[in-house]
Amino acid sequence: MQLDNLYQEVILDHYKNPQNKKLSSSYDAQVHHINPSCGDEITLNVTLDGESIAAITWDGVGCSISQASVSILTDLLIGKSISQAQVISDSFMHLMQSKGTETGDEAVLEDAVALAGVSQYPARIKCALLGWMAFKDASVQAMAKNS
Amino acid sequence: MALNPYEIAKDFPILSRTIRDGKKLVYLDSGATSQKPNVVIDAESNFYKFHNAAAHRGAHQLAEEATDALEGARSIVATFLNAEAEEIVFTKSATESLNLLSYAMGNAESGSRFHLTAGDSIVVSEMEHHANLIPWQQLAARTGATLKWFEVTPEGRLDLSSIDSIIDANTKVVAITHQSNVLGTINPLGDIVKRAHSVGAVVVLDACQSVPHMKVDVKSLGVDFITFSGHKTVGPTGIGILWGRSELLNELPPFLTGGSMIENVTMTSATWAPAPRKFEAGVPNMAQAVGLGAALTYLSTIGMENIHAHEVSLAKLLLDELAHIEDVKVVGPSDMNLRGGTVSFTVGEIHPHDLGQYLDSQGIAVRTGHHCAWPLTRKLGVPATTRASLYLYNTQEDIQALVTGIRDAQKYFA
Numbered sequence: 001m002q003l004d005n006l007y008q009e010v011i012l013d014h015y016k017n018p019q020n021k022k023l024s025s026s027y028d029a030q031v032h033h034i035n036p037s038c039g040d041e042i043t044l045n046v047t048l049d050g051e052s053i054a055a056i057t058w059d060g061v062g063c064s065i066s067q068a069s070v071s072i073l074t075d076l077l078i079g080k081s082i083s084q085a086q087v088i089s090d091s092f093m094h095l096m097q098s099k100g101t102e103t104g105d106e107a108v109l110e111d112a113v114a115l116a117g118v119s120q121y122p123a124r125i126k127c128a129l130l131g132w133m134a135f136k137d138a139s140v141q142a143m144a145k146n147s
Numbered sequence: 148m149a150l151n152p153y154e155i156a157k158d159f160p161i162l163s164r165t166i167r168d169g170k171k172l173v174y175l176d177s178g179a180t181s182q183k184p185n186v187v188i189d190a191e192s193n194f195y196k197f198h199n200a201a202a203h204r205g206a207h208q209l210a211e212e213a214t215d216a217l218e219g220a221r222s223i224v225a226t227f228l229n230a231e232a233e234e235i236v237f238t239k240s241a242t243e244s245l246n247l248l249s250y251a252m253g254n255a256e257s258g259s260r261f262h263l264t265a266g267d268s269i270v271v272s273e274m275e276h277h278a279n280l281i282p283w284q285q286l287a288a289r290t291g292a293t294l295k296w297f298e299v300t301p302e303g304r305l306d307l308s309s310i311d312s313i314i315d316a317n318t319k320v321v322a323i324t325h326q327s328n329v330l331g332t333i334n335p336l337g338d339i340v341k342r343a344h345s346v347g348a349v350v351v352l353d354a355c356q357s358v359p360h361m362k363v364d365v366k367s368l369g370v371d372f373i374t375f376s377g378h379k380t381v382g383p384t385g386i387g388i389l390w391g392r393s394e395l396l397n398e399l400p401p402f403l404t405g406g407s408m409i410e411n412v413t414m415t416s417a418t419w420a421p422a423p424r425k426f427e428a429g430v431p432n433m434a435q436a437v438g439l440g441a442a443l444t445y446l447s448t449i450g451m452e453n454i455h456a457h458e459v460s461l462a463k464l465l466l467d468e469l470a471h472i473e474d475v476k477v478v479g480p481s482d483m484n485l486r487g488g489t490v491s492f493t494v495g496e497i498h499p500h501d502l503g504q505y506l507d508s509q510g511i512a513v514r515t516g517h518h519c520a521w522p523l524t525r526k527l528g529v530p531a532t533t534r535a536s537l538y539l540y541n542t543q544e545d546i547q548a549l550v551t552g553i554r555d556a557q558k559y560f561a
Contacts, residue, residue: 002167002168002507007501007506007559007560012560037516038515038516038531039517040500040530061530062498063498063499064498065561107483124500124504127500135244
């Protein structure tokens with residue numbers, strides 16, 4: 001059924017076994033983001049090592065889409081440079097706005113292409129973007145702190 | 148006489164459409180907005196087709212007809228609530244009605260019973276919709292008054308045990324919901340009204356979830372103001388009602404000022420028309436008011452007691468069924484004592500958004516989230532719930548479809 005486009009196995013796996021879901025005690029920046037339309041919340045820590053992302057940890061409550069999306073994000077971005085993370089984030093934003101017309105570049109987005117189906121459900125795009133917006137905010141703050 | 152929901156559903160054209168590749172629509176989100184019967188759609192449309200002109204302005208026949216249609220709708224609303232026509236104020240929504248009240252009170256001058264200062268208090272409850280919380284938070288912030296509230300028990304009832312200390316000699320306003328939009332709880336008003344009046348406070352009732360579903364008689368309730376919205380009572384969007392006792396509406400200053408709410412205007416000052424005109428600046432939402440009149444006439448013909456009995460019987464069936472599904476927890480009263488047809492619940496670890504998405508794939512429309520009552524869902528320790536809200540057109544098959552949908556979702560997300 002069409003719903004299976006939304007709930008890919010990868011998403012349900014990340015939802016049940018979220019990666020890096022344990023807030024680190026130290027960080028360069030910590031942010032708290034809320035999706036006011038549904039009440040989903042996330043706290044996310046970013047630690048940088050020069051230009052590279054040393055750690056992303058998080059905690060939060062939310063639906064499978066929001067939780068899986070941030071879990072995939074951490075797998076994808078830890079160890080990357082800030083500029084690589086920017087490219088990946090832009091690619092993900094573009095995919096989310098594609099209204100189901102694109103499948104995503106697997107070479108850039110890896111597991112995050114599993115979220116392509118979300119773009120067909122306008123009410124759920126904010127769920128998928130919650131962690132990404134939090135990361136964007138935290139990485140900017142972390143860079144400002146370290147500069 | 149028991150109503151026949153299958154016959155009633157035929158009056159609502161949207162209920163015969165399909166959802167998500169041919170699924171029958173099972174609409175269980177009337178607490179957010181109700182569907183509209185043909186008589187309402189036609190009344191709104193016919194106003195534009197045959198009678199449209201600016202009411203209370205112009206010396207031509209159309210202006211007369213528009214005025215008659217608007218004032219006719221006002222009379223229908225008044226009869227529906229057992230009130231007087233001049234006590235009915237048309238607004239654009241219940242939210243606007245509550246903002247009208249809170250801003251108008253903020254405009255009251257020293258000496259008025261509505262004038263608030265530091266030392267005064269406003270009382271609400273933890274189960275308020277944001278629309279009956281934030282306007283009062285803001286009024287408190289503007290005036291220095293203290294906001295106090297009744298807590299909610301784990302069973303989803305108002306905790307009135309400290310009523311005498313919560314409503315005290317300093318209380319000016321008590322704003323409370325008649326029926327919770329999350330829990331379905333119907334609040335007993337007798338003690339609240341008695342206590343509030345004994346200290347000289349006014350009682351504002353948010354009746355958005357009660358007026359559409361049960362007989363509401365303003366005289367027997369004893370409250371001072373009532374607000375509700377047209378679109379939840381099978382009426383159009385863009386129309387809300389504020390009812391207030393005549394003497395209170397006369398004493399209350401206006402909120403919005405402008406055309407047609409005046410008595411006399413000079414370059415430097417103005418005086419106000421009597422209520423309700425004082426509160427209706429600008430050309431009103433006439434077609435929507437007329438549509439609301441048609442909606443309330445439609446509901447009256449079926450009978451509010453019949454509608455309430457139908458919803459109670461369906462809600463009882465739903466609660467019985469939910470009690471037999473593993474991991475389902477009802478958030479709110481689990482019995483039908485002082486309870487309406489709104490049922491919120493959680494299903495194990497399945498997030499309400501995911502459950503709602505699965506149900507949607509089966510054609511079943513429910514609400515998920517905090518339902519604009521975030522302090523309440525936080526208090527009850529559930530960040531979000533799934534809510535089924537019932538109305539006159541729902542059937543036992545709708546309940547069975549929901550129950551089957553929940554069981555299938557449990558398998559899907561297992």
